[in-house]
Amino acid sequence: MKVKLFAGLALGGGKTDKTCLALLEYYPQYHKIFLSQLFPRIKTEEELSADQIVCQLLDGLGKIETVGFDTPLKLPKCLRCRLKCPGYEDCVEPEIKWMWKFYRERNRKKRPKKLFTPYTERCAELYVSSELEEVFHPPHAMGSNIAPLTARALFLQRRIDAPAIEVYPKLSLWRIGRALGVTKSHLRFHKHSVGGDESREAILEKLVQKDIAFIYEQDARTMIEFAPAFEAFICAMTAVLKFTGQTEPRPKGFPRSESWIEFPRENIRW
Numbered sequence: 001m002k003v004k005l006f007a008g009l010a011l012g013g014g015k016t017d018k019t020c021l022a023l024l025e026y027y028p029q030y031h032k033i034f035l036s037q038l039f040p041r042i043k044t045e046e047e048l049s050a051d052q053i054v055c056q057l058l059d060g061l062g063k064i065e066t067v068g069f070d071t072p073l074k075l076p077k078c079l080r081c082r083l084k085c086p087g088y089e090d091c092v093e094p095e096i097k098w099m100w101k102f103y104r105e106r107n108r109k110k111r112p113k114k115l116f117t118p119y120t121e122r123c124a125e126l127y128v129s130s131e132l133e134e135v136f137h138p139p140h141a142m143g144s145n146i147a148p149l150t151a152r153a154l155f156l157q158r159r160i161d162a163p164a165i166e167v168y169p170k171l172s173l174w175r176i177g178r179a180l181g182v183t184k185s186h187l188r189f190h191k192h193s194v195g196g197d198e199s200r201e202a203i204l205e206k207l208v209q210k211d212i213a214f215i216y217e218q219d220a221r222t223m224i225e226f227a228p229a230f231e232a233f234i235c236a237m238t239a240v241l242k243f244t245g246q247t248e249p250r251p252k253g254f255p256r257s258e259s260w261i262e263f264p265r266e267n268i269r270w
Helices: 050-059 094-109 123-130 147-159 169-180 184-188 196-209 217-225 227-243
Strands: 004-010 019-027 032-042 064-069 164-167
Touching: 004 227, 019 050, 019 227, 032 050, 032 217, 032 227, 050 147, 064 227, 094 123, 164 227, 169 184, 169 196, 169 227, 184 196, 196 217, 196 227, 217 227
Parallel strands: 004 064, 064 164
Antiparallel strands: 004 019, 019 032
16 A cells, blocks of 8 residues: 655744654545654753754654645745845845735735835745735744744755655645635634634544544644644645645746745645
8 A cells, every 4th residue: 555654844943842743644545644643842852952853753754755844944035145235126136026016016906015025034925925815924934933943944954855845834724624614713713822722623623524634532632732733733734735736836927936835725625
């Protein structure tokens, strides 16, 4: 029986215990998903860093098709650029031109927004924040809250052999949940300290009831009680959906050299 392996990685700070890794087995012949291993609260052990532990775990899991990260995997254009800078008002690089076009078109339709900052944010974040069926607020790749996690993800990516994709768990969860018929309130508040556990439980129950995923009761309980473990699972689910051709393509005209956030199509074929 052929099986494909997909991993999801929800990163916390390198000195915390909030990093989680999920491994999914996908059986293409039967379109079934099995959460085979869940590693919550990965942390440094004496002189063995949490980063090394993550890499060792991934190396020992077998041939992984894709790893889904819940963090950016590419720096904003202005931090990658090595050209003499004229300022982004006069820049002709494709990513910056796309941002200007997007900004001006957006302002013609709605109340003017604050000007973009291409040294902290990327095209994908602009697109996801305003062009979908629900309002989302993905963190900027070099925003104050996520910049350390971006740095950590880039460090880990260099050491991981498997292809990696970026995932914004809130958006992936929204699309997966809507396809399952989960109420919008559960999807909007899955990380809230009050009621978040009930939301995560409702989503997992739907996946199991519809015979889409098999999850051990102990792992389900861990994901209900600990949101990062749940998000690692969602990242791995997104990797499976990309493998089956059920994630959204880049929009027309999106810069080829820019990174993209993978998220499911609205109509998922389970």
